[in-house]
Amino acid sequence: MAIDYEKEVGSAKVEQKFLYESGNEMAAYAAHQINYHVMGYFPISPSTEVAQFLDTMKANGQHDIMLIPSDGEHSSAGICYGASTAGGRVFNATSAQGYMFMLEQMPVQSGTRMPMVMNLICRAVSGPLNIHGDHSDLYYALNTGWPILMCRDPQSVYDMNLMALKLAEHAKVRLPVMVASDGYFTSHQKRRVQAFANRADVQKFVGEQPPTGFTDTLDRNNPVSVGAYMNEPDTINNRYQQSVAMYNAGDVFEEIAKEFGEMTGRHYPMVEEYRMEDADVAVFLMNSSSEIIKDVVDQLRLQGVKAGSISPNMIRPFPQRQIAEALRNVKAITVGDRADSVGGHGGNMVNEIKAALFTYGNTTTKVISRIYGLGGKDFYAEDGHNFFQLALDAVAADRVEVPFDYYGHNVGALEKAPQRVLKPMDFESLKTGLITVKQDEITGKLSVKIPPLRSLTKKPKRISPGHGACPGCGIFSGLEIFFKGIEGDVVTLYHTGCAMVTTTGYPYSSHKSTFIHNLFQNGAATLSGVVEMFWERKRRGELDDLGLQEDFTFVMVTGDGGMDIGMGPAIGAALRGHKMIIIEYDNEGYMNTGAQQTYSTPLGHRTTTSSIGKHQQGKTTQHKDTAQIMAATNISYVFTGSEAFPQDLVKKAAKAQWYAQNEGLVYGKILTACPLNWMSDDKEGTNIVSLAVETCFFPLYEVEQGITTITYNPEDKDKRVDLSNWLKTMGKTRHLLKPENEPALRSFEDEVQRRWNRLKAKHEHPDL
């Protein structure tokens, strides 16, 4: 809402201060003032910042919310659900794919009546992948049974977050509440914002403690059974209760908003009307663009056009009566939906508005439906003028020429249509014959011969230059060495992550052979499907005329983050034994979303969700040992590698290919530098990963048919160095060398030594 500062200060009854903050900052700010008990979260743009800001504030001792980094949104939603059954206050924030992944949990949260507050920082739903703001994720929320509050700017993000909790916990509601704001437009734009100056006033408004007398799984004297199995005569009654609670939420919101308005001078009716008193034509938009349209209304009013705009502050329950009343005398309205309900002859909002008009007996207002702003396409004032023109045209013609259409799409010039530029790679040059793999007839183990690296420069690189990775990125050097060891044709699948987004920015691709990207967590499942289709079509003789000379080698590329959220599917694929390779580039964090901690981030390392401050010194848990987890699936080959030891990695790749073609799934992990987020010099990447090996933090080894072999032992060569030699090379770890962090450093050293000792024991004893 536009703030009249003079007026506001005059009418506010609570002491406020002004901040200059973005929507995400304000969501975090409200959460820290409320001091929720628990937040289970997982990084996804553009909502990730909310957890980051809370982590920074926590490191500085500004709140004590338990922040739980989950292994995917399904888990974050599960953590939140569990926490909300246990009587405390729960908070979360997500976007798009994250919301889709947790969708299953949403109706359970509402159907079992567990209040919590979740911010949806609205963003386009895949595919194709797009991280920008539209309402396609929000529209999936419409049927989840959560009341939904809408935020047009950072101010309302703050205000709605305070009101949301009070609404959720109200005795007549008892539902989880969603607070929806626009990704980037609101989440990342800084504005002048008013906030309660004193936390005590916030606590007073929301209630210092959550109300008691409701489900509490920690109340030992009153045991409850949550999530029972319910039969057909009962479910409809449960649903009716929920429906009543939802409509109650509308009335309760109005009460809360009234109280809030009296305190702060900021008023939130269910539907905000702008210059609608005598409007002939109107435009309906939601959130950020509903602000832009007000400028257009002002401009049209100056020209004598009776224009007005409406936008809802709440869409569940849908403010049917209020909208019908606002449009009673309007001759035509253009409704912009920032997401389509494909095939529904309009987005969800336009159809609900039409239903509202019909229900209230309005058959005269003409309604024009347009889908706009998809995938974050900007909405300019110029677009607003065009929307009003559609309404004016309908009034003039007394009919709606085109009731439903898209707006802002373009046909594209034929001469700019994509023309393929590269020929397919020459098979002979990919099958160099320079690398030989032989199986020993007695031991069954493989022996590999590789030529000098110089000779391998002859082999075409699988990736075209021109990808958009940061200078000094270790992913592509690491992957390229691995692929040098692979002979013949490949099909690759990349998990969502830096390697994927930097090589596939539409309409460019750096992949010279076929590449697939599906979702962040299920690459292993997806590639399993491709592999099995390959074998089945091959068996049926359907590939014979496709120019294939030898079987493909199927390679899945993932980051360490993808191996967190995708751990289940990876283990599943390993246990099923598909003939494919999973190669993980481990850069110790979710770097694509801005360096959040993964489980592979080592103890004490700094990320944006393991901040450094008075009360926290980086990550609090030890790093995940993914190679050992995968080895425990008893697949025939597991390895680790590094670009600092290229011959070792090329040999392992060759073995990996043999096992993936003859046995089943192979897993390998390479440690790759991320200069940006490791806070190190671009040129130092190779040296830093080399030190990670020399310190035995990242030992080079393989587990072949269950037998562990250390392929490079720095102790044998007298090259082992202390962890501090590695840690001092990176900005993200230098604090660990300070005297006050000595206990953490010791703990990290002990863990590295323990894992190294165990590895050596395995190396020495084939039965281990």
Place this chain on the structure above:
Amino acid sequence: MDVILVDIMKGAMSVVQLPKVNELGFFEIRLESIGGLGANLAGKMLAEAGVVGAGMNGVSFSSYGSEKKGSPVKAHIRFCDLNTPIRDTSPVERPHVVGVFHESLAKTVNVISGIYEHSTVLINSTKSSEELKEVLGMKAGMIAVIDASSIALKEKNRVNMAMLGAMFRLCDFLDPEIMKGVIEQSLGKKYPQAVQSALTTFDRGYNEVKFLHYELPAGESMPQYVRSDISSLGYDTQPIGGVITNPGNSFLKNLSISRSGMLPAFEKESCINCAQCDTVCPDLCFVWEERIDKKGRSQMYLEGIDYQYCKGCLKCIEACPTSALSSQRETEGYADSHTVHHLFDLITQS
């Protein structure tokens, strides 16, 4: 925002007058940069100086996407008086001031898009304003030049500090003393040794920026601005499903703007063709050729670097066991004249 900033700026509130505003009442600034030069941070500090420091109303944001360090980025700032409602979230298309952090950007990005004939374009460059007018294709407006890279190098600080200093000079409604207070306090706690160099860099930016105004020649008009959200492919030309049917076409891109000053130089005579550089290069820049060696065997030889893709990370120099690769400050034209182009197996269009 920084608590420190609020504290410092609290006392400094006063009513300021914006030099010019658009029809909605905004003075608009656009920063053009590559990720990593600190334009985002500079934009944030500038906006906070206006909103928190000078007590104006304002909004600031950056362009976001899959862009990584080294890719083109923009930051947008709007200032207005306290009672002007801020409703627009669209990017700044008609800037009163443009700040170009990296001169080479002009090669691939229309950095001056949408300027008025009275707009100011601040550019980090060693060129004269006359040359820059030519390079940018500017018809009219004020060109402000600052050699921010050299200042940053000399003062061992960052380009954004020098640019910020120059921006403060251009935005004379903002008080540079407040900004210097912020720099002092925010850096002072963590990096006290960096305070003086940051302040000197800021001051030099402020003092050394040079301006020259060019009038619009009679009878000419400024170019119409083109909306930045129109794609070249449309629904009739996009293959369905978002599938890219043009494998490996990223080689058409030019990434040389990602370099922020340094590049590797190759001296063939000292090269032993060990391929260590090729092994560590993230950007596939090294160009090899197969030839017959003295013993009559086929061998691979390193021919040079395709600078079109080199982002200047200099990993190759660390890896090189001889003196064949060395780092040097990039000078105009060096990359073009020393590049060895990759040969791609192209489909010849009929």
